[in-house]
Amino acid sequence: MFMARSKLYIEEHYPSPLKHTWNEFQKSHVSLTGLWLLCIFLVIVIFAPGLAPFDPNKQQVDILLLPPSWDSSGSIQYLFGTDSLGRDLLSRVIYGSRVTLGISILLVLISMLIGLTLGAFAGMGHGLRSSILNHFLDSIMVIPTLLIAIIIVAILGTGLWNCMLAITLALIPRFIHITRNMVRAECNKEYVTAARLDGAGRVRILFDSILPNMIENLVVQGTFALSAAILDISALGFLSLGASATTPELGSMLSDGMELAYVAPWSIALPGCAILLMLVAINLVGDGLRSSLRHRLQH
Amino acid sequence: MLLLDIKNLTVEIDTSTGWVKALDKVSLHLKKGEISALVGESGSGKSLIVRTIVGAIPDRWRITADRMTWKGQDLLSMSAQQRRKIIRNEMSVVFQNANHSLDPTASLGQQLRESVPANQLEEVSFWQRKALRTDIIVKYLHKVGIKDHQQCMRAYPHQVPDDICQKVMLAMALVSKPELLIADDPTMGMEITSKVQILRLLTKLNQTQNLSILFIGHDLSAIANMATHMTVLYSGQTVESGKIGWLHKRPLHPYTKALLDSAPSFRKDLAPKSTLSSLDGTIPTLQHLPIGCRLGPRCPRAQKECVKTPKMRHISSHFYSCHFPLNRGGK
Amino acid sequence: MMSYLLRRLNLLVITAFIVTVASFALVYLFPGDPLINLTGIVPANSEAYAQLQQEYAFDKNLFMQYVHYIQEIYQGNWGLSISSHNSVLDEILLFLPATLELSVYALVLSTVIGIPLGFWAGLRYQRPVDYGILSASLLGYSLPVFWLGLILILFFSLNLGWLPMSGRISLLYDIPHYSGFILLDILHSGLAESQAAMQDAVNHLILPTLSITIVTSSIVIRITRRSVTEVMESDYIKAATARGLSRGQILWRHGLRNTLLPILPQLVLQFTALLTNAMIVEVIFSWPGIGNWLLQAIYQQDFPAIRGGMLAVSAVVIIFTLSMDVLLRLINPLKDRDVHGTI
Ligand SMILES: Nc1ncnc2c1ncn2[C@@H]1O[C@H](COP(=O)(O)OP(=O)(O)OP(=O)(O)O)[C@@H](O)[C@H]1O
Ligand code: SF4
Ligand SMILES: [Mg+2]
Numbered sequence: 001m002f003m004a005r006s007k008l009y010i011e012e013h014y015p016s017p018l019k020h021t022w023n024e025f026q027k028s029h030v031s032l033t034g035l036w037l038l039c040i041f042l043v044i045v046i047f048a049p050g051l052a053p054f055d056p057n058k059q060q061v062d063i064l065l066l067p068p069s070w071d072s073s074g075s076i077q078y079l080f081g082t083d084s085l086g087r088d089l090l091s092r093v094i095y096g097s098r099v100t101l102g103i104s105i106l107l108v109l110i111s112m113l114i115g116l117t118l119g120a121f122a123g124m125g126h127g128l129r130s131s132i133l134n135h136f137l138d139s140i141m142v143i144p145t146l147l148i149a150i151i152i153v154a155i156l157g158t159g160l161w162n163c164m165l166a167i168t169l170a171l172i173p174r175f176i177h178i179t180r181n182m183v184r185a186e187c188n189k190e191y192v193t194a195a196r197l198d199g200a201g202r203v204r205i206l207f208d209s210i211l212p213n214m215i216e217n218l219v220v221q222g223t224f225a226l227s228a229a230i231l232d233i234s235a236l237g238f239l240s241l242g243a244s245a246t247t248p249e250l251g252s253m254l255s256d257g258m259e260l261a262y263v264a265p266w267s268i269a270l271p272g273c274a275i276l277l278m279l280v281a282i283n284l285v286g287d288g289l290r291s292s293l294r295h296r297l298q299h
Numbered sequence: 300m301l302l303l304d305i306k307n308l309t310v311e312i313d314t315s316t317g318w319v320k321a322l323d324k325v326s327l328h329l330k331k332g333e334i335s336a337l338v339g340e341s342g343s344g345k346s347l348i349v350r351t352i353v354g355a356i357p358d359r360w361r362i363t364a365d366r367m368t369w370k371g372q373d374l375l376s377m378s379a380q381q382r383r384k385i386i387r388n389e390m391s392v393v394f395q396n397a398n399h400s401l402d403p404t405a406s407l408g409q410q411l412r413e414s415v416p417a418n419q420l421e422e423v424s425f426w427q428r429k430a431l432r433t434d435i436i437v438k439y440l441h442k443v444g445i446k447d448h449q450q451c452m453r454a455y456p457h458q459v460p461d462d463i464c465q466k467v468m469l470a471m472a473l474v475s476k477p478e479l480l481i482a483d484d485p486t487m488g489m490e491i492t493s494k495v496q497i498l499r500l501l502t503k504l505n506q507t508q509n510l511s512i513l514f515i516g517h518d519l520s521a522i523a524n525m526a527t528h529m530t531v532l533y534s535g536q537t538v539e540s541g542k543i544g545w546l547h548k549r550p551l552h553p554y555t556k557a558l559l560d561s562a563p564s565f566r567k568d569l570a571p572k573s574t575l576s577s578l579d580g581t582i583p584t585l586q587h588l589p590i591g592c593r594l595g596p597r598c599p600r601a602q603k604e605c606v607k608t609p610k611m612r613h614i615s616s617h618f619y620s621c622h623f624p625l626n627r628g629g630k
Numbered sequence: 631m632m633s634y635l636l637r638r639l640n641l642l643v644i645t646a647f648i649v650t651v652a653s654f655a656l657v658y659l660f661p662g663d664p665l666i667n668l669t670g671i672v673p674a675n676s677e678a679y680a681q682l683q684q685e686y687a688f689d690k691n692l693f694m695q696y697v698h699y700i701q702e703i704y705q706g707n708w709g710l711s712i713s714s715h716n717s718v719l720d721e722i723l724l725f726l727p728a729t730l731e732l733s734v735y736a737l738v739l740s741t742v743i744g745i746p747l748g749f750w751a752g753l754r755y756q757r758p759v760d761y762g763i764l765s766a767s768l769l770g771y772s773l774p775v776f777w778l779g780l781i782l783i784l785f786f787s788l789n790l791g792w793l794p795m796s797g798r799i800s801l802l803y804d805i806p807h808y809s810g811f812i813l814l815d816i817l818h819s820g821l822a823e824s825q826a827a828m829q830d831a832v833n834h835l836i837l838p839t840l841s842i843t844i845v846t847s848s849i850v851i852r853i854t855r856r857s858v859t860e861v862m863e864s865d866y867i868k869a870a871t872a873r874g875l876s877r878g879q880i881l882w883r884h885g886l887r888n889t890l891l892p893i894l895p896q897l898v899l900q901f902t903a904l905l906t907n908a909m910i911v912e913v914i915f916s917w918p919g920i921g922n923w924l925l926q927a928i929y930q931q932d933f934p935a936i937r938g939g940m941l942a943v944s945a946v947v948i949i950f951t952l953s954m955d956v957l958l959r960l961i962n963p964l965k966d967r968d969v970h971g972t973i
Contacts, residue, residue, distance in 0.1 A: 136648065143944055144906040154928045154936045155659045231774055235910055238776045239925060254777060261780060262788050272777035279772035287768070355868035387874020400869035402884045404891060404963050413883065414873055455963055471873070 017296065021216055024292030031292075034284025041101055041278055048098040052091035053079075056248045060086035065264045083253075083267050084260050093274050095248040100237075101278055103164060104229035108222055111168045115175020116218070120210075122176060123183025124202055137177050145170035146232050153241045160249070163242035167232050171225055178221050179214070186210045216293050223286030227279050234275055250275050302479055302511050303329040303352070306366040310351055312585075313359065319585045321347055322535045323593070326611065326618070327513075329479070329528070334505050334512045336522040336543070338558065339532035340582050345515045346395050348532075349483050353392050354382060388416065390479040391472035395487065395515075397464040401456040407467050408452030411436045414471040439470040444496045462489045469497065473504070480504075481513045486521075498525060519562040523547065531555045534582055534593040536608075541617035551617070551624040554578075554594050592621070600625075638956055645948050653941045654699050660933040664688075668699070670710030670718065670934035703941070709934035711927070718938035722920065726942055727810025728798060729919035733908045735835065736842035737901065744847035748854025749889070753881070755859045763851060770848030775907045779841040779914040786837060794834050796916035803827040838915045842907050846900060853896050857889045864888075891962055898954040902947050909943075 025031055044051060060082065067073055068081040068089070080089035122133050140148075145167070152166035186192060187210070195205050236242035237251025244252070250271045257267035310322040322344050329335045337345050350356045352367075352374070367374045369385055377385075394400040402410060412432050419435065420428045440448040443466040456464055469485055482501070486494040502525050504510040516522055522529065523543055530540035531554065539552040550556040557578045578597045589595045591606035598605065600623045609620045657668045665679070665688055666672055673679040683689050687698035702708075708719040751763035787795035798812055799805065805827065808815045812831050816824050861867060862885065870880045909921025916922065920939060927935035 136644075140648075143947060144902040146906045146910075147940070147943060150924070150928070151656075151936070151940050154933075155656065157661075158928075227772070234774060235776060239910070239913060241925075241928065251774075251776075254780065258780065261784055265784055268777070268780050268784070272774065272781065275774050275777065276769075276772055279774070280768065283768055283772050350868070350872075353872035355872045357863075383871075383874050383876065385874075386872060392869075392872045394865070394869055394872070396865060399865035402866045402870070402888065404887045405884065406963070413875075457964065468869075 018216070020296050021289070021292050024295045025288050028288050028292075031284055031288025034281045034288060037277065037281035038285055041097060041281060044094055045098045045102045045105075048094050052088075052094040053077075054088040054091040056087060056091045056095040057246060058087060062086070065260070065267075067264075068266050068270075071266075080270050081264070081266050083257065084264065089267060089270055092248045092253060093250070093270055096250040096253055096271055097274050097278065099243065099248060100230060100234055100250045100275070103160075104226055104233055107164055107168050107171065107229050107233075108225045111171035111225070112175050112218065112222055114168075115172045116179050118172070119176040119179025120183055120206055123180040123187065124206065133176075134180070137173055137180070140173045141177055145174075145228060146235060149232055149236060150239075150241065153236065158241045160243040160247060163233060163236045166236075167229055170232070171229060174225060175221070178218075182214050182217060183210055186213055216289065220286055220290045220293065223282050223289065227282045227286070230275065230278060230282070300331055300370070301328050301368075302331045302333075302370060303327070303513070304366055304368045305348075305352075305364065308348070308351065308362070308364040308367060310347060310356070311361040314585055316586050318361070319588060320535060321585060322351070324608075324611075325532070325535070325537050327530050327537070327540070329511060329513055331478070331511055332505070332509045333528060334501075334514060334526045335528040335530065336526035337513060337515045337530050337532060338517070338519065338522065340558075341517075342534075342582050343532045344535040345532055346483055347535075349392060349394070349481050349513075349515065352481065353386055353390070354379075388475065389477060390481065391475055391477040393465070393468045393472045393480070393482045393485045395483040397468045398456055398461055400468060401464055403456050406453060406455055407459070408436070411440075411452065411467065411471055411474070414474050416475045419476075435474060436470070439474050440467075442473070442500060443467075443470045444493060444500075445470070462493055465489065466493075466497070476508075477510070479511045479513065481515075483515045484517070485514075486516065486518075494521075501525065519559065531558065534588065536593050537611070537618075537620065538594070539617075539619040539621075541619075545617050549626045551614075551619040551626060552621045553598050553600050553625060555619075556625055634959060635956070638952060642948070642952050645952075649941065649944045649948070650700060650703065651696070653937050653944075654696050656933070656937045656940070657699075660936075661931075662933065666712075667933040667937070668709060670712050670715075670932075672712075708938045708941070711935045712932045713927070713930045713935070718934050721923065721935070722938055722942045724807070724810070725918060725920045725923045726946070728812070728917060729905070729908055729912065729921060730946070731811045731813070732835070732838055732842070732912070732917065732919065733901075733905055735839045736846060736908065737904055739839065739843045740846035740850050740900075740904070741897065743843065744850025745854050745890075747847070748851040749858055751851065752855040752858025752862065752889075755862070760855075764855070767848040767851040767855075770844050771852065773845055775841055775845050776910050776914055778844060779838070779911050782837050782841055783914070793837055794830075795837070798834055798918055799827065799831045800834075803830065838908075838911045838917055841911050841914075842904060845907055846904050849900055849903075850897060853893050853900075854889065857893045858885070861885055861888045891964070894958050895955065898951055898958070901950055901954075905943065905947060 063075075063082050064086045065084055066075060066082040066086075069076045069079050071081070080093060082088055083092070118133075122137075148170040149163070149166040152169055153162055156162040156165065183206075192205055192209055195209050200208070233242060234249070234251030234254070237249045237253075238255045240252065240255055242252065243249035253271040254268055257264065257271070261268050305325065305327045307324040307326060308322055309320055309324055311318045312321045325344070325348060327335075327337070327348065337348065339345055347356075351362060354374075356362075362375065364375060369389070372381075372385070374382060374385075401407070415432045415435050420431055423431050436452070437448045440451060445451050445463065445466055451459065451463060451467070454463075459467075465485060465487070469482070472480060472482075480501070485501075486497050489497070498521055501510075501512055501514070505512055505525075514522065514526060526543055528541065529543045529546050531538050531546070531552065533554050539546060539550065539555045546555060547559065550559055578594075578599075580597045583589060583593065583596075591608050592598070592601070595601050595605045602623060604622045607622075609622045611618055611620045613619070657664045660667045665682060665686065668686060668688075669682060671682060673682050686702070687694050690698075706719050708717065708722070710716065711718050711721060714721070747763055747767075751760045754760045783795045786793045794800070803816075803821070803823065803826075805812065805815050805819055805821070808818045812835075813828065816827050816831060819827075821827065866888075867880060867884060870884055875883070909919065909924070911917070912919040912921040913925055920943060924936065924939040924943075926932075927939060
């Protein structure tokens, strides 16, 4: 009887939320372009040694400041030209993208993990402890991450490792803040109350009900954090607080090229373009995700 | 004379699964001085009709109609400016969600003042206008049953309960002295005394000032008391329309009958403790509209022909769209 | 309202506490002797050291040290700079106004440019104008500010030679220090060549301000545009349309306020990002501001200066954010309702 009846109606079919978001995302060509660009950068990050034509630190004294190949005095062998120490710029940009983007992704993942844990704790908890934590976070959030990073670098001393530590520490409060708010918001929704009434424990609720609902949002926030991390790490490199001059990092390459900017403008233009493209790709993906998420929630 | 005449209005909206006809060949008309009711289940598209009439729907939705006229002027082809003028001077709308329809950042008084049309202020000099505006507003606030007008005018929408918002919306609609009032569920969720007061006010305005009203609601007995005409809507299609007495006495469409039967006060012959009759199932979602007559899957009289959309037919001025109408016995 | 003010006050006190504790902790966290890190004075012998210890309550427990530290801060004794031996507070008061001047101009310009453009884009949602503005703002938002500064220098100073590439004003002019805001100082100085000096100072200001403004106004555009599209979709705007109000009336009477109210707090938060950007830009343009100064302190391991600089910048940020918060609350008619942004 029941079977016969249910056949009468066309079954309601909705794509799963993730699929739905992806469908929405796909509709925008611009976002897809961003995703492709990001994929290219990821390939560069992973396969840099195979892609770079030269060792990024190999100095060739006979070809200092060679212009890029499209210039009349350039050479096709050195596609982007060379810098003041005769190092191949293309190889340096490739390795630099690897360092800058690779490290940023790593840092975002680490701080997301830590922030998620602490944020879930702060969001699920009630009493004095979480209230103190919340106040503390609100104060920290006001201070720019780069400033926090600069101070941490000042304490620890300059260098890439300290920089990474500093940026991770500076990113964590954001994730705690975001997670806490999301957990709070989800906790007040009825499905969580229902789960709680069913006798599910806090941890169960967190993993079964709340986290799956937050994933997309976290990805969106992750893209924002990623662009912030890239900007911060290259800014610290540029201010000579981060990666040392030998490490091919895009920011420190910029500050290297600064003195010779007039003679060799390509040596600052190209690494900067790499950062710009990276950020455009990430922001396109982030925007696309965010708007498809909003679209999905509207329907 | 027909004030509002809509024939075969179709509105297509884009959902995540593509374009769907949220309104499918809806017809509706209203004579001057008439109270006409629009009824139907939740989600049948009543509010959508209202929003289409006043043009408060997204531009990208596709609207087609054989006819959609206001006093003989075509609403769809006229310029936005002309249409706005008609809407400002000749008709007023009360939307369903009163508290969403008010600007949250402006006080109720500001919003009320804004809706007093300039032509009502012309006879006084400009420094007296502000006072006159306030006088007019206070008068209408009292009419709709708000006694403490000062507090009401100072308040912001989020500070007052929903029913005050609804009353304020009604006052705003009436203050411009429209010829047609479109009231979309103006008494939704109100307690009974306010409800009666509002319905009485509307009936009185209809009788004394010849105000035409398009009334939308769920309370069939209240509608039977005040309205002269009724249009029944199901899932975006007009199923039946005509004088309320006829519809009541001899519904031709199975859906109308089910709807009337579900309101016990309509059935005087109802045996005590008998079950309420109603249709199986629920109104289909926009994504899964049946083809042909949209009532098909739920209709007790459905047959093969029902997969073709029935044409609108009529017996004198009683319109219906069904292949196998009820109560047609001898004919 | 009262409870709101109390909560803000509470936040202010807690934030101030955290910041001062953090800066006091730096004394111990920085490498080297805490007492030297605190005072910037390198005592000649152990006697002098002991005296210094007593003077700064360093012979007592940490809590007393902190209390004493707060007193010193309050009295304006922020320690001496190790590299220049000047009072840190005096140096900060000399350099901070230059940064604030840059930031204020950039802030004003960013809002003046960003909000109207954001409105324009939002009102033309998904039309060519919107796409144009949106792409431009995406580009601006993705530009690293230091690179942008370099490119601007390369183009406008080195290639075209139109604008100066570093400093605040040409060395030809000797402007007496008055407010620290160079344009005000020139006006105040009443020098004979103040007209020319003004022109020169403005020329120096253009490129740094432009770099910051491009980045910040892109963000302002994005925030505004989103708010506008949300508001224009809302029921009350549709209801106002149905009341027959013209587009202009709707926008002016209902659109503007509803759009701006939720975004003003977000714009205030942008100030911190702007200040950071200003500090980076200073380095490129050799602008004599707090960012440049702080960075020199870091290179020279001048710990009292780093600590002071951090305290000053945090104080500026906190005071600005909190006072704007209170101000916005005062003008907001929805006082007892939270206005939150969405994802
Ligand atoms: N903005 C929108 N986007 C997508 N679908 C919509 C939108 N507005 C209305 N609909 C759909 O149009 C149909 C008609 O809705 P409408 O609000 O007109 O119903 P109603 O008859 O007024 O119901 P109620 O009696 O509850 O007020 C519904 O199925 C609804 O899902
Ligand atoms: S047309 Fe067919 S399905 Fe539709 S109401 Fe009439 S009998 Fe029922
Ligand atoms: Mg409705």
